[in-house]
Amino acid sequence: MNRPYNFSAGPAAMPAEVLQQAATDMLDWQGSGMGVMEMSHRGTEFMSIIAAAEADLRELLSVPSHFRILFMQGGGLAENAIVPLNLSRGGVMDFVVTGSWSQKSFKEAHKYGQPRLVASNETSAHTTLPTPSSWQLSGGARYVHLCSNETIHGVEVHELPDLKALGSDAPLVIDFSSHVASRSVDWSRVGLAFGGAQKNLGPAGLTLVVVREDLLGHALSVCPSAFDYKTVADNGSMYNTPPTYAIYMAGLTFQWLKRQREGSLSGVAAMEQRNMAKAELLYGFIDNSQLYLNKVDKDCRSRMNIPFFLRDETRNDAFLVGAKARGLLQLKGHKSVGGMRASLYNAMPLAGVQALVAYMREFEQKQA
Numbered sequence: 001m002n003r004p005y006n007f008s009a010g011p012a013a014m015p016a017e018v019l020q021q022a023a024t025d026m027l028d029w030q031g032s033g034m035g036v037m038e039m040s041h042r043g044t045e046f047m048s049i050i051a052a053a054e055a056d057l058r059e060l061l062s063v064p065s066h067f068r069i070l071f072m073q074g075g076g077l078a079e080n081a082i083v084p085l086n087l088s089r090g091g092v093m094d095f096v097v098t099g100s101w102s103q104k105s106f107k108e109a110h111k112y113g114q115p116r117l118v119a120s121n122e123t124s125a126h127t128t129l130p131t132p133s134s135w136q137l138s139g140g141a142r143y144v145h146l147c148s149n150e151t152i153h154g155v156e157v158h159e160l161p162d163l164k165a166l167g168s169d170a171p172l173v174i175d176f177s178s179h180v181a182s183r184s185v186d187w188s189r190v191g192l193a194f195g196g197a198q199k200n201l202g203p204a205g206l207t208l209v210v211v212r213e214d215l216l217g218h219a220l221s222v223c224p225s226a227f228d229y230k231t232v233a234d235n236g237s238m239y240n241t242p243p244t245y246a247i248y249m250a251g252l253t254f255q256w257l258k259r260q261r262e263g264s265l266s267g268v269a270a271m272e273q274r275n276m277a278k279a280e281l282l283y284g285f286i287d288n289s290q291l292y293l294n295k296v297d298k299d300c301r302s303r304m305n306i307p308f309f310l311r312d313e314t315r316n317d318a319f320l321v322g323a324k325a326r327g328l329l330q331l332k333g334h335k336s337v338g339g340m341r342a343s344l345y346n347a348m349p350l351a352g353v354q355a356l357v358a359y360m361r362e363f364e365q366k367q368a
């Protein structure tokens, strides 16, 4: 079946093979007589699904053994509270604000401790990244928060900061919701990473947390038990009923990721290669056109979320109508930024970006 190309920022397109497998399994998962939504989370069938999902993810992201993988609920925004509830101990937290998502994280943290703004790119309208050496890090901060890919503004951190080298002992917390599994992660520089699944891993409803073991067990006493990382970890993400179907779908996506190949590369390394080629194609076209414009600094442009503008904004509606007619869906930009946005998550093949560029070229020529 030929499906349109879906550029949604999230919930986002999933690989067709994954959706097809889910359809096959819908009424009867592997001869069990049950669909996955109908299984006890503590039965042997679902236990094997969650164990495989966790093992596959650990392998794909090369998560070291002293990190725990937690499957939670609440999404990225709930983590804006859950992280300070678990890590702040009521003390100082350092925030790097680089766009809408880190701004929200900073604001929410005020309920749980003393967040400090240590760097911001607000004066550039979130189109740059403050270099780590300019961050005004606090002595004794409980953690440093960084959104490693700002989904709305299209700003991505291409090299995680080495906080130790910057004189800070604080663990780095990254919100990697919108680029998880699109590239490798340098875990030696990370204390905790969190992300909602609905951008690049699976359906909404599942939140991934990868946390270094020594950061468990310090939650504030008001922290809900279901959101205490240690409780969740001690119970294998089964303290309460986990989002079973979303975990199953993410698990199918992990198996799909493991099958991906680019030359001699496989898994996330293959995806990273493909994602670079996809982003280069679109940015290269935009930069060389007279009609389209991307405002983000070249060294921090996101590979996943590419906001762009038509220099003649009166043509926005015509652009979107024509795109939809071509089977190029959900290209409208976020309301706070305007213009267009193409999200090129793992499930978007290079052919989808080629189709988008062909349409954009034709639309520009028609208008000229």
Ligand SMILES: *Cc1c(COP(=O)(O)O)cnc(C)c1O
Pocket: 010, 074, 075, 076, 077, 078, 101, 147, 149, 150, 151, 175, 176, 177, 178, 196, 199
């Ligand atoms: C989408 C997104 C969120 C919010 O996730 P919810 O699941 O809606 O709470 C947080 N951070 C980033 C970077 C995102 O892209």
